[in-house]
Amino acid sequence: MQTHTGSTQAPAHGHLNTPFLMVDKPKFIDNLNRLRSLIAPFGVALRPHFKTIRAIEAAAYVLPDASSPVTVSTLREAEALAEAGYHNITYAVGISAAKLPRVGALIERGVTLTVLLDSPEQVQAINDYCAAHRCTIPALIEIDCDGHRGGILPEDPRLIELARLLADGPAQFQGLLLHAGESYRCYRRQGLQEAADNEVAAALRARNALAARQIPCPVVSVGSTPTAFSYRQLEGVTEVRAGVYSFFDLVMANIGVCELEDIALSVVATVIGHNRDKGWVLVDAGWMALSADRGTARAPVDYGYGQVVSAGGAVMAGMQVLSANQEHGIIGRVDGHPLCFEDFPIGSRVRILPNHACATAAMHDQYQVFDGLNGTHEVWHRIKGW
Numbered sequence: 001m002q003t004h005t006g007s008t009q010a011p012a013h014g015h016l017n018t019p020f021l022m023v024d025k026p027k028f029i030d031n032l033n034r035l036r037s038l039i040a041p042f043g044v045a046l047r048p049h050f051k052t053i054r055a056i057e058a059a060a061y062v063l064p065d066a067s068s069p070v071t072v073s074t075l076r077e078a079e080a081l082a083e084a085g086y087h088n089i090t091y092a093v094g095i096s097a098a099k100l101p102r103v104g105a106l107i108e109r110g111v112t113l114t115v116l117l118d119s120p121e122q123v124q125a126i127n128d129y130c131a132a133h134r135c136t137i138p139a140l141i142e143i144d145c146d147g148h149r150g151g152i153l154p155e156d157p158r159l160i161e162l163a164r165l166l167a168d169g170p171a172q173f174q175g176l177l178l179h180a181g182e183s184y185r186c187y188r189r190q191g192l193q194e195a196a197d198n199e200v201a202a203a204l205r206a207r208n209a210l211a212a213r214q215i216p217c218p219v220v221s222v223g224s225t226p227t228a229f230s231y232r233q234l235e236g237v238t239e240v241r242a243g244v245y246s247f248f249d250l251v252m253a254n255i256g257v258c259e260l261e262d263i264a265l266s267v268v269a270t271v272i273g274h275n276r277d278k279g280w281v282l283v284d285a286g287w288m289a290l291s292a293d294r295g296t297a298r299a300p301v302d303y304g305y306g307q308v309v310s311a312g313g314a315v316m317a318g319m320q321v322l323s324a325n326q327e328h329g330i331i332g333r334v335d336g337h338p339l340c341f342e343d344f345p346i347g348s349r350v351r352i353l354p355n356h357a358c359a360t361a362a363m364h365d366q367y368q369v370f371d372g373l374n375g376t377h378e379v380w381h382r383i384k385g386w
Contacts, residue, residue, distance in 0.1 A: 013268060013311075013349075013368065013370065013377075014349075016268070016368060018268050018269050018270040018284055018285070018349065019267050019268060019269045019270075019283075019284055019285035019289035020267070020268050020364070020366070020368050021265070021266075021267055021268075021289075021360070021361060021363075021364040021366065021367050021368065022265070022266050022267070022268050022351065022367070022368050022369075022370060023247070023264055023265055023367045023368070023369040023370070023380070024264045024265075024266075024313065024370065024372070025264075025369050025370060025371040025376075025378075026371060026372070026373055027261075027262060027263070027264035028058075028061070028246060028247065028264040028369075029061060030262070031245055031246055031247070031248060031258075031262060031264060032061060032062060032245075032246055034245075035228060035229070035242060035245050038228070038229060039228070039231075039240050042231065042233075042234040042237075042240075043234075044234050044237055044238055044239055044240055045069055045238060045239040045240070046069075046239070046240055046242075047069035047070060047071050047090060047221065047223070047239045047240065047241045048062050048063065048069075048070055048071065048241070048242065048243065048246070049070075049071040049072075049073070049092070049223075049241050049242060049243025049244075050062070050070050050071060050072050050073075050077050050081065050243070051071075051072065051073035051074070051077065051243050051358060052243045052244045052246060052247060052357055052358045052361065053243075053246055053247070053361075054077060054361070054382050054383040054384075055367060055380035055381060055382050055383065056080055056081070056083075056084045056380075056381070056383070057369075057378065057379075057380040057381065058246075058367075058380055059081065059084060059086065062246065063086060066085045066086055066087060067087065067088050068086070068088065069088045069089075069090070069239060070086060070088065070089055070090070071089075071090045071092050071241045071243070072089055072090070072091055072092070073091075073092060073093050074093070074383075074385070074386045075091060075099055075102045075103070075106075075386065076383055076384070076385045076386055077383055078091055078106060078111070078113060079102070079106065080383045082106055082109065082111045087110060087111045087112060088112050089106075089111060089112065089113050089114070090113075090114045090116070090140070090177070090221070090241075091103070091113060091114065091115050091116065092116055092177060092179075092241070093116060094116055094117060094118065094122065094142070094150060095115040095116060095117055095122055095125075095126065095139075096122075096125075097122075097125035097129070100125065100126065100129040100137070103115060103137060104129065104133055104135055104137070107135055107136075107137065108135070112138070113137075113138075114138040114139065114140055114174050114219075115137060115138070115139050115140070116139070116140050116141075116142050116177055117139055117140075117141060117142065117162070118141060118142040118150055118151050118152050118162070119162075120158070120161065120162060120165065123139070123162055123165045123166055123169070123171070124165075126139060126166075126169075126171045127165065127166070127169035127170055127171050130169070130170035130171050131169075131170045135170075136170065136171065136172050137171050137172065138171070138172040138173075138174040139166055139171055139172065139173065139174055140174050140175050140176060140177040140219060140221065141159060141162050141163060141166075141173075141175075141176055141177070141206075142176075142177050142178070142179075143159075143176050143177065143178045143202060143203065143206045144178075144202075145178045145179075145180055145198060145199045145202035145203070146180055146181065146182040146183075146195070146198065146199070146202075147182070148179070148180070148181030148182045149179065149181055151178070151179075154202050154203075154205035154206035154209060155205065155209070159206060159209060159210070160209065160210070160213055160215070163210055163215050163217075164215065167215060167216075173215070173216075173217075174218060174219050175217045175218050175219025175220055175221065175238070176203060176206050176207060176217060176219065176220050176221065177219075177221040177222075178199055178202060178203050178221070178222045178223075179222075179223065179224055179241075180195050180196065180198070180199040180222070180223075180224045180226070180227045181224060182195060183195040183196070183199075183224050183226035183227050183230075183255075184224070184226060184251065184255065186226060186255060187254060187255060187256065187299070187300055188256070189230075189256065192226055192227065192229070192230040192255070192256070192257070193230050193232060195226065195227055195230070196226075196227040196230040196231045196232065197232060197233075199222050199224075199227055200222060200231065200233065200234060200236070200237060203220050203222055203236065203237060204220075204236045207220055207236060218238070219238050219239065220236060220237045220238045220239075221237075221238065221239045221240075221241060222234075222237050222239075222240060222241070223239075223240045223241030223242050224241075224242065225242045225243060225244045225245045225252060225257060226252070226255050226257055228240050228241075228242035228245065229245070229257040230257075243358070244356075244357050244358060245257075245258075246264070247263065247264045247265040247357040247361075248262050248263045248264065248265075248357065249263060249265065249295075249353070249354050249355060249356055249357040249360075250263070250295070250296050250301075250303045250306070250307060250353055250354065250355045250356075251295045251296060251299065251355060251356055253301075254296055254299035254300055254301055255299075260307065260309075260315050260353065261315070263353045263354075263357075265353075265354060265357050265360065265361065266309065266313075266351040266352055266353050266354070267285050267289050267290055267306070267351065267352045267354065267360060268285075268311070268349055268350075268351050268352075268368075269283035269284055269285035269289070269329060269349065269350055269351070269352060270283060270284050270347065270348070270349055271283055271344045271345065271346055271347065271348050271349070271350065272284050272328075272346065273346070274341050274344070274346070275330075276341060278332075279332050279333065279338070279339045280322070280330050280331065280332050280339075281330075281331040281332070281339070281341070281344045282328055282329070282330060282331070283321075283328070283329045283330075283331060283350065283352075284327065284328070284329075285321075285324075285327075285329045285352060286324045286325045286326045286327045286328045286329050287305070287324040287325070287326060288326050288327055288363060289327075289329075289360075289363055289364070290305050290306055290321065290324055290329065290352060290354065290360055290363070291354070291355075291356065291359035291360045291362065291363050292305075292324065293354075293355045293356040293359040293360070294355065295355040295356045295359075296355050303320055303353075303355060304320040304321050304322050304323070304334070305320070305321035305322070305323065305324045305329065305352075305355070306320065306321040306329075306352035306353055306354055306355060307319075307320060307352065307353040308320060308321065308331055308350050308351070308352055308353075309350065309351045309352070309353060310350065310351070311348070311349045311350060311351060313351065316350075317335065318333045318334055318335030318337060319331060319332070319333060319334075320332070320334050321352055322334070329352070331344075331350070361382065362382075364382065365381065365382055365384070366379050366380065366381055366382065367379070367380040367382070
């Protein structure tokens with residue numbers, strides 16, 4: 001896929017009602033290509049996480065072909081991808097028994113759908129379902145590498161117990177999955193590399209524990225966007241997962257894996273009012289358009305509810321969304337300089353970069369996708385629900 005460089009021109013989006021969700025397509029493609037080029041020398045598979053994008057129209061850019069590996073966070077994503085012909089899917093949220101009929105239906109239609117678990121109760125539910133329906137469901141065991149969320153420790157005896165229950169039952173033990181979620185709190189290059197090293201080391205300890213008991217472990221899956229850009233070695237790992245890198249956001253800019261200019265996603269809003277006494281500009285994008293995510297609140301740079309950029313994409317330093325009501329955003333300066341209201345005429349448009357791309361995108365049904373290099377405009381439809 002072609003790599004685009006340089007800044008994009010301001011798209012002609014005046015005919016669209018605001019607020020709306022905009023994708024800068026050249027930046028989106030550049031972000032995809034950047035991670036591909038970083039991971040390729042390690043000789044492992046890249047299994048992109050679809051949870052951020054959730055649009056079938058975007059899949060062709062993210063996944064080279066129908067057999068390309070992909071990660072999802074909902075079965076609704078898996079079902080939509082299967083309808084579009086993709087069939088190598090990992091459902092990277094702990095499985096529950098009530099969802100197994102949908103998993104079974106996807107497997108019956110030829111999809112390789114791998115599920116995730118970390119308890120004997122989940123293993124029992126899968127084995128019981130497979131026995132009753134004469135099918136095989138592959139499963140990964142989640143390994144906790146940093147205490148961020150779920151999973152079991154690499155040295156936990158339950159790892160061997162769960163792997164054997166899967167391997168000896170009608171289900172299938174497929175391997176290990178790790179997510180270095182604590183990397184989202186790293187703001188220096190050294191910390192990111194240490195988080196990536198720790199993730200890989202934990203994966204290898206778990207894999208070696210299995211090998212010592214002659215339990216095959218075909219898949220060792222690691223990943224998060226911060227660590228995906230920070231690995232120094234991946235020996236023993238089979239695949240890397242990452243999701244938000246396709247759009248990037250202000251959380252990732254704070255962590256240091258992208259620049260503000262790399263963020264491909266924004267909300268376009270219209271200036272609807274001035275409060276000169278308070279130094280505020282009002283726009284028609286509140287938390288229903290931006291989300292209420294305050295993911296940068298404890299980061300080195302707090303971007304409020306979003307960084308303001310011009311309609312053409314130029315970063316407006318010191319300008320943020322200070323607060324958000326349901327349908328109103330309040331923009332102001334945070335650098336101590338006076339606000340020039342003439343820069344924000346009533347009826348003019350601004351763009352707002354999101355704190356958390358996944359949360360902001362979830363507030364919308366569509367992406368308005370512009371390529372300022374060739375003047376094209378597309379509409380991508382988000383997959384909704386679970």
